[in-house]
Structures are given as C-alpha cells and as structure tokens.
Amino acid sequence: MTAGGPVALVAGATGPIGRAVVRALAADGARVAALSRSGDRVDGCVQALACDLGDPAALDAALSAVEAGSGPVEILVNAAHPPAGFGTPVAELDPGVLAAQLAGAAAHAALCARVVPGMRRLGRGRVVYVAGASMARPLPGAGGYAAAKAAGAALTRQLALEEGTAGITANVVAPGRVLDPESASEPSASAAALGQELARRLALPTFPSPDDVAAAVRLLVASPALTGQTLWVTGGEPITA
Numbered sequence: 001m002t003a004g005g006p007v008a009l010v011a012g013a014t015g016p017i018g019r020a021v022v023r024a025l026a027a028d029g030a031r032v033a034a035l036s037r038s039g040d041r042v043d044g045c046v047q048a049l050a051c052d053l054g055d056p057a058a059l060d061a062a063l064s065a066v067e068a069g070s071g072p073v074e075i076l077v078n079a080a081h082p083p084a085g086f087g088t089p090v091a092e093l094d095p096g097v098l099a100a101q102l103a104g105a106a107a108h109a110a111l112c113a114r115v116v117p118g119m120r121r122l123g124r125g126r127v128v129y130v131a132g133a134s135m136a137r138p139l140p141g142a143g144g145y146a147a148a149k150a151a152g153a154a155l156t157r158q159l160a161l162e163e164g165t166a167g168i169t170a171n172v173v174a175p176g177r178v179l180d181p182e183s184a185s186e187p188s189a190s191a192a193a194l195g196q197e198l199a200r201r202l203a204l205p206t207f208p209s210p211d212d213v214a215a216a217v218r219l220l221v222a223s224p225a226l227t228g229q230t231l232w233v234t235g236g237e238p239i240t241a
C-alpha cells in the first residue's frame, strides 16, 4: 500500500460528471481510482480501471487492483449508469430496456457490497450515489431511467441506516439537467425542446455544470454528519420528493 490521502473510487469516471468528481477529490488530496468500461485515464486519477460493473468477476478484479495499488477504498462515488435511453412511454417500455436501466441500480448494490466490508474494517467510509432528479419529477419517456435511479437512491438510504454505526455515511446527489461547458456536441431537437422546458423551471440563470455536481459530492464526502440525505443539484428547479 502506498502512503497518502484516502483512497477514492469513482465509477463512471469518464463522463463529464465523473471527470469533475475525480478532479475535485484529487484536489482534496484523495488518491482516486477512475473506473469505466473503457478504462480511459482521467485527469487527477492515480489508477484507471476498465470494468463492466455488470460482470461480478471484473468488478472483484478491479477492486482487488485498487486495494493492491493504493489500499482499501474509503470513498465510493458512483456516477456510472447505462445510456438513459429517454423517449419510450412506460406503456410501451420493452422489458429488456427496463432491465438494462435497472442494471445500473444492481451495479450500485454490487459496488457497495464489494467496498463496504473494507470500510467497516477502516471504521469509516463515504458512499455517494449520483442519481437524477427524474427519480422524483417525471419527464415524458424517462420511466425506466427514473425507476433505476429511484432504486439506486433507495439502496443508498438503506445503506446509510445500516452502516452508520460503522462510521460509514451514504448520500445521494440528484442532478437535474447538467450542461457541460467542455461539450461541443449539439443536442438533438427533442433534447433541446426538453432543455427549454426545464430552463423555464430554474431559479438560477443557468443549469448546473459538472463542477457544480462535483461540489455537492465534495461536501458530502467532507461531512461526517450528513448521511441518508439527497442533494438536488437542479439550479433551483423545485423538486418535491
């Protein structure tokens, strides 16, 4: 094991939010392992891991590599999720599409099951699940995604209750629409229309950025007293959960 700050694992590290979380945790002194299917390196990480979270053997091997390289994981931030696949009403939802979305929540459970025993041995730990405001505010065609995020958030709140006495906190960050200033891609016509509709609901002038989501993650990682909470990073769009 190498000396240094706490060991963090960021799953879904290659997306805009994951990249921002890796940068933020590294700036706070954590030694960050960045996990994605591609295994691409991310600025600020000490280790990049290629792993499909749906493959238990690959997950175990990735975590073993982190433990061998840096030590037990003290901070887990899970920003991984299958492509959202918005657009299909619940009444027309293909069971396979729904199962693919729910696999994102199952992967969260598998990640927690793999890292929590090490956190218990350390006597401390932080789990942050990146959900989505859709879990509480229906949008047309977002049913499978919303169900998966609600399941992941429920698992996280359970974990908070069950592991608190071990010094482990577990919290949810639920972004609404996030605008990535580094993205050059134009949204589709339907995404642009949805963006205009959501923009009318904001209190603030702009949608949050990936760095804004990372700031919420950072707060939850820093706090020993916040657990079982959900931070809605929506730019002020009111969410009634």
Ligand SMILES: NC(=O)c1ccc[n+]([C@@H]2O[C@H](COP(=O)([O-])OP(=O)(O)OC[C@H]3O[C@@H](n4cnc5c(N)ncnc54)[C@H](OP(=O)(O)O)[C@@H]3O)[C@@H](O)[C@H]2O)c1
Pocket: 011, 012, 013, 014, 015, 016, 017, 018, 035, 036, 037, 038, 039, 051, 052, 053, 054, 078, 079, 080, 081, 082, 083, 107, 130, 131, 132, 133, 174, 175, 176, 177, 178, 179
């Ligand atoms: N962006 C938004 O506006 C927004 C809004 C609300 C909530 N969210 C949530 O925030 C999180 C991050 O979103 P994002 O837009 O930054 O990410 P993204 O661009 O959708 O990237 C998803 C990340 O998850 C990884 N991933 C997906 N399936 C995986 C699997 N089976 N095993 C391992 N890694 C997997 C991807 O790795 P590969 O690239 O290698 O496949 C990638 O790193 C997601 O959970 C998303 O639902 C995003």
